[in-house]
Amino acid sequence: MATKYKIALIRHGESEYNKDNRFCGWFDADLSATGLEEAKNAGKMLKEQNYTFDIAFTSVLKRAIKTLFIVQEEMDLHWIPVIRHWRLNERHYGGLQGLNKSETAAKHGEDQVKIWRRSYDIPPPALELSDPRSATNEAKYAQYDKAVVPQCECLKDTVERVLPYWHDVIVPTIKSGKRVVISAHGNSLRALIKYLDNVSDEEIPELNVPTAIPLVYELDENMRPVKHYYLADEAQVKAAIEKVANQGKAK
Numbered sequence: 001m002a003t004k005y006k007i008a009l010i011r012h013g014e015s016e017y018n019k020d021n022r023f024c025g026w027f028d029a030d031l032s033a034t035g036l037e038e039a040k041n042a043g044k045m046l047k048e049q050n051y052t053f054d055i056a057f058t059s060v061l062k063r064a065i066k067t068l069f070i071v072q073e074e075m076d077l078h079w080i081p082v083i084r085h086w087r088l089n090e091r092h093y094g095g096l097q098g099l100n101k102s103e104t105a106a107k108h109g110e111d112q113v114k115i116w117r118r119s120y121d122i123p124p125p126a127l128e129l130s131d132p133r134s135a136t137n138e139a140k141y142a143q144y145d146k147a148v149v150p151q152c153e154c155l156k157d158t159v160e161r162v163l164p165y166w167h168d169v170i171v172p173t174i175k176s177g178k179r180v181v182i183s184a185h186g187n188s189l190r191a192l193i194k195y196l197d198n199v200s201d202e203e204i205p206e207l208n209v210p211t212a213i214p215l216v217y218e219l220d221e222n223m224r225p226v227k228h229y230y231l232a233d234e235a236q237v238k239a240a241i242e243k244v245a246n247q248g249k250a251k
């Protein structure tokens, strides 16, 4: 299998909700001061390793949009087209949105929290439509049918709404020869990685994506992965992945 295309995936830098260890989902949390710094470093890593991009894709959530912009700034790539779409949004965390992950583990048990965070097809409790945390009436989704906005999602639901965007929009863009960067979220990227690497439903709970460390996928002519790697040293990536996994532990 020969590499024909290279794409970079970036989970946004630490958000205010990540900092407070709260479930975020479709809540539009901003980047924390650390997240801004992490985004800058991600741009530096890409530049130092001679990456460049012709087009960028991101979600409609500001933590991913801002991370992308900071990366563009570091790479002097302000001019490239940026396409934002809700299909790249984070997995909707339903009634867990806003709750502290450790407190939730202390209340419901770490096993339950791991099921909510990492199982493939068990959704978290749904939000009521009338819940002020529901995104249904947000201006960003006004152009869509109301049914587009979920009240909770399991990873399977996220896979089912990310993949049409991958196949219909991102793949044709890559095949046209454009160098693509995608700035998204822990679980929308897990959804894509699950598909790309054919990760089984049983193995997916152990896959965690760290904040703001660019992850490069080399793809063959059929868009199948040849290899993938983070643009940081192994110890740094390992520590960042463990940090994410441990967020569901009761303290």
Ligand SMILES: O=C(O)[C@@H](COP(=O)(O)O)OP(=O)(O)O
Pocket: 011, 015, 017, 018, 022, 023, 024, 025, 026, 090, 093, 117, 184, 185, 186, 187, 244, 247
């Ligand atoms: O929604 C959230 O809380 C986090 C992921 O949380 P976990 O699934 O890792 O708990 O999403 P992100 O910060 O990537 O947008």
